[in-house]
Amino acid sequence: MTESSANKPANGEVCHRTTNGVKPCRNGFVKNHYHYQQQHQKSCYLEEKVHLRASNGGLYSRPFLESFEETPMLVAVLTYMGYGILTIFGYLRDFLRDWKIEKCHIAREREEQKDFVPLYQDFENFYTRNLYMRIRDSWNRPICSVPGAKVDLVERISHDYNWTFEYTGRVVKDIINMGSYNYLGFAENTGMCAEAAATVTQEYGVGVGSTRQEMGNLDRHKDLEELVARFLGVESAMVFGMGFATNSMNIPALIGKGSVILSDELNHASLVLGARLSGATIRVFKHNNMQSLEKLLRDAIIHGQPRTHRPWKKILIVVEGIYSMEGSVVRLPEVVALKKKYKAYLYLDEAHSIGALGPHGRGVVDYFGLDPHDIDIMMGTFTKSFGAAGGYIGGRKELMDYLCTNSHSAVYATSMSPPVVEQIITSMKCIMGEDGTTIGRERVQQLAENTAYFRRRLQELGFITYGNSDSPVVPMMLYMPAKIGAFGREMLKRNIGVVVVGFPATPIIESRARFCISAAHTKDMLDMTLEKISEVGDLLQLKYSRHRTRPSADRAFEETTYEDSED
Amino acid sequence: MDTKNMREYLGWLYYQYLLITGIYVLEPWEKSIFNTVLFTMVAMVIYTSYVFVPVHVRLALEFFSGVCGGQHESTMALMN
Structure with a gap:
């Protein structure tokens, strides 16, 4: 393999990194190492961070900070235990439905189809029937206003544990909207x-x-x-x-x-x-x-x-x-x-x-x-x-x-x-900026500011958040199945609409809440939201994070070499 | 005031128990089944340990004192 001159400094950096005691590895592993470093000496970490920027200098114009804090072992075990208990009760309910002791509300095979291949037997169907239906009130909620920074919800109640919903005809007004992909706030009915x-x-x-x-x-x-x-x-x-x-x-x-x-x-x-x-x-x-x-x-x-x-x-x-x-x-x-x-x-x-x-x-x-x-x-x-x-x-x-x-x-x-x-x-x-105003530019800047503020505060509060420090999509880990439903309900009680995400969209134990920051959110709204998230976080014990400062987890590239194809 | 705090704390503990075991999402009759089963199991464990542990401890003590203490005595006796 021919090495271009542009390639050499990068390789040099990689070598230097390895001698620096940091084994370049996949995301999770570097983070483990970070623990170790943090215990030793803070300045070491800072040096490392600067160093990372230097080592990626050829490709990245800014530090690329992405964190995926590992799941605490106890939380993972408890999450599996929770799913285990819910699965047992799922089997119990399926048994009762099979024996016609209880009415089945969900789609099932007709009498004349009984001898054919079963249609609703796989895990996804079991999950929908016995886990998702119990906390379904946190999803598919109809709204009745423009989904801007605040949104109005149609009130609905269920008398049979989420199998059917009834609309009361009332409207829940002015819910802070942390769920819409309205990044720049252009979802407006005026302007x-x-x-x-x-x-x-x-x-x-x-x-x-x-x-x-x-x-x-x-x-x-x-x-x-x-x-x-x-x-x-x-x-x-x-x-x-x-x-x-x-x-x-x-x-x-x-x-x-x-x-x-x-x-x-x-x-x-x-x-x-x-x-x-x-x-x-x-x-x-x-x-x-x-x-x-x-x-x-x-x-x-x-x-x-x-x-x-x-x-x-x-x-x-x-x-x-x-x-x-x-x-x-x-x-x-x-x-x-x-x-x-x-x-x-x-x-x-x-x-x-x-x-x-x-x-x-x-x-x-x-x-x-x-x-x-x-x-x-x-x-x-x-x-x-x-x-x-x-x-x-x-x-x-x-x-x-x-x-x-x-x-x-x-x-x-x-x-x-x-x-x-x-x-x-x-x-x-x-x-x-072609409309002669600076509104667009301001909104882009506002979004970046809001994102940085929200992510920083969430991390300071001790929540585990995923992803890049500049990404306006902010996933916050919930892990346990009951907490998915509880978080959605508790936040809605406090007039904040959030999106919670569970199994088919994420791995089974990594359930999360996902906030989408918008330029339309004012500082007051974000502060209010953060305060309520913190309150609910204390109530539900969601502050899992074990390092309060940002873990920097950049990865070095031992094998990858970047050569210009023209060389 | 103190009893109120205590009750709040117990309520909070029960809420945590609901969330961690996942039975928060269950219907009340399922919750009571789970609680009953768990309570029965815990009660049985406590009762069993109350009945059998003292006996076992006594037997174990006797055995070990027989192993160590007995030898000790005999060697002491020899010395004497």
């Missing part, structure tokens, strides 16, 4: 976006009633695409009416049999569905783990397709900007370096990061200060930061021309509704 959307509705109406390829191609769509391309810094862009379909319908258009998709293990369901629909071989690498990705890339190149050993037609790396359940940010500089080194394609899903990250709000590419042309396919959604609906794909002009004729999303889906288009145009121009 310039709403006014622009209203004006356009009067001009164009709401329905389009055709696809982009037929009669549904409005001038506003063209304007929007040009604007998106300019916003992203790419040659060309395309917009689609639905974010999920943007992923699931465009990946099959881009890639097919005889190609390989290297997908992060925590990729969103839309990416997973798209990858499966494409018929390509799918290989999964460990979450944000570049050694794992490089190994897969090498294997793909060395071995080629199974049996025939022909080279793969295309190798596509699929990653997300911010992972919505972990709050982690992709190690994009490293992914781009690997992509260049092994000449693969890169598909970046910026669903959560667009608008929410970077000094100009232009997503994870802006955050790391990279060149957008290095990413082959830039995908994102308008549902989150822009307060609208739909998704986009950005990239080179040829790619867009190809997608325009081959993507199911473009050919068959009804095109985007004009008021939605107008909402996106207005909010995007606002972020870019």
Whole structure:
């Protein structure tokens, strides 16, 4: 292997690190080490942190701080015990239902289907029937106002332990909304976006009633695409009416049999569905783990397709900007370096990061200060930061021309509704500062400030939070099954709406609450929320964290070498 | 005032017990089954230990005193 000159200092750093007594390893292990270091000497840790920044200096312009504190052993044991007890009672209830002692409220096989393959026997069904239903009141709650910083909820009660709900007709007003993906606070019913959307509705109406390829191609769509391309810094862009379909319908258009998709293990369901629909071989690498990705890339190149050993037609790396359940940010500089080194394609899903990250709000590419042309396919959604609906794909002009004729999303889906288009145009121009105000810029800064404040305070209070220090998605660990329901209920009692996440979306013991910070949250609201979280945290004993200061857990890269492909 | 604090503390302890065992989410009749079973088991353990532990301890003491003390005595006796 030839070593470029740019590569040498990085290697030197790695060597130095190893001699420094820190064995570069995976995330969790470095953290264990951190414990040890903290006990010894604080300055050692500080030195280490600075050092990490230096060692990544070639790739990262800012420190990349991501923490996943390990689960305390006692908590893990108690969590498993709790699930054990609930499972026993689940079997008891299933037994009673089988013997018709108790009425079964949930779907089950009809009498004439009894002798066929059982339909509701697997673990997911058991979980839904016997665990999820008991705390279902924390989910799927209808709201009845704009989901801004505060939101109104429809009050509902259940008389039969969440099997059915009854709406009382009352409204629970002014709940602080910590659950909506309203990162920049553009989900509003007043202000310039709403006014622009209203004006356009009067001009164009709401329905389009055709696809982009037929009669549904409005001038506003063209304007929007040009604007998106300019916003992203790419040659060309395309917009689609639905974010999920943007992923699931465009990946099959881009890639097919005889190609390989290297997908992060925590990729969103839309990416997973798209990858499966494409018929390509799918290989999964460990979450944000570049050694794992490089190994897969090498294997793909060395071995080629199974049996025939022909080279793969295309190798596509699929990653997300911010992972919505972990709050982690992709190690994009490293992914781009690997992509260049092994000449693969890169598909970046910026669903959560667009608008929410970077000094100009232009997503994870802006955050790391990279060149957008290095990413082959830039995908994102308008549902989150822009307060609208739909998704986009950005990239080179040829790619867009190809997608325009081959993507199911473009050919068959009804095109985007004009008021939605107008909402996106207005909010995007606002972020870019093209509306002549600094509102957009201020909101991006406000979001960054709110995020830093909220994350810092949560950590100081002693909660375990996951993810990158700059990510506005803040997962806070709850672990025990009963605490999922209790946390949601207790927070709602205190007029704060939170999202709690349990098993199918997370590993079984890592249940969590997920806060989504918005630029619309004022300092008072955040303080209020933090106070209540602390109160509930004391009540439910959620302050699991054993180190009150931020653990820095960056990883060194022993095997990975970054060479420019041009060398 | 003190009894009120005590009651609050006990309430808090019971709440923690509900949360940690997971029976917080169960229906009241299931909770009572769990509590009954657990209470019965604990009571049986306590009763068993009350009945059998003293006997075992006494036997063990006798055995060890037989092993150590007996030898001691005999060697002492020899010396004497």
